[in-house]
Amino acid sequence: MERQLKSVRMVFLDMDGTIYHGGTLFPTTLPFLEFLRKRGIGYAFLSNNSSYSTEEYVAKLHRMGIETTAENFYTSTCYTIDFLKRNHPEIKRIHLFGMPCIRPEFTAAGFEFDDETPQAVIVAFHRAFHYDDLCRTAYLLRKGIPGFATHPDVYCPTDQPTWLPDCGAITRCLEVSTNTKLKVLGKPDPGMLREAAARYAVPVEQCLMAGDRLATDIALGQNAGAVTCHILQPGADLVVPENIHPDFQVNNLGELQRIWEHV
Known part of the structure; x- marks a missing residue:
């Protein structure tokens, strides 16, 4: 099984639960990233969490001591944009149920915001919505506007004494209340890993997907044909x-590094 690592040219890493938890960086993360650099293996961070912008993620990792740029990230927001442009080029006007911080990413991709006559409804992980926002989104879905959810996670991990219902939970609320179905993107949709791999010009078969959730991270890699950890x-x-059967199962990235060092 270790032979699979020989062909890996790109590693995609989930973030919360894989390289850090909440605001705490795992001690194995920096040594693992340095190991990849020395081996000439690329890496990027692949997250379903669409409640933060790429710039916010860059700043967060910088505070943790990881020097990175926007080029090292591919989020469910990125995939939603790529999916729409590739599969629905006719969609230009959207209603976004999501955090204000991700709006510039849609604008930069050429989308316009329209809360009256949109061509699509986008549902993301919204941590600060007003009930009226939910009602407006439901109204548009009920009118027959096609809906797309950035990812299926029903809760978001946190190291704080609270529980965070995520995009998947909001999506189910909207579907039940409107008797409609949204197209759910993000992990484990294999298209997300294929699009990410294409950005780095690496065949998906030469990629490794590492993460803590079997239902999203590992299922994504398995569905796309990548090596999984x-x-x-x-x-x-x-x-x-x-x-869902990962190729490798370890307690932390340090254990994966030790396996890889002997390949």
Whole structure:
């Protein structure tokens, strides 16, 4: 099985639960990234969390001691934009149910915001919405405007004494209340990893996907045909999925590094 690592040219890393938890960087993260640099292996951070902009993620990792740029990130927001442009080039006007910080990413991609006559409704992880925002989004979906959700996660991990319902939970609320279905993007949709790999000009078969959630991170890699590494974090999956089998299963990135060093 270790032979699979020989062909890996690009590593995609989930963030919370894989390289850090909340505001705490895992001690194995920086040594692992340095190991990849020395081996000439690329890496990028792949996140479903669409409540932060890429610039905010760059700043967060910088505060943790990881020097990186926007080029090292591919989020579910990025994938939603790529998916729409590739599969629905006719969509130009959107209604966004999401944090204000991600609006510039849609604007930069050529989309316009229209809360009256949009061609599509985009549902992201919104941590600061007013009930009226939810109602407006539901109204547009009920009118028949097609809806797209950035990712299916029903909760977001945190190291604080609270619980964070995520985009998947909001999506289900909207679907039930309007009797409609949204197209759900993000991990584990294999298209997300294929689009990310294409950005770095690496065949997906030469990529490794590492993350703590079997249902999203590992399923993504398995669905796309990449090598997978499950980082064990108790409780990461609310419901443990069947038929998801990672190529490697370790407690942290340090253990993966030690395996790789002997390949």
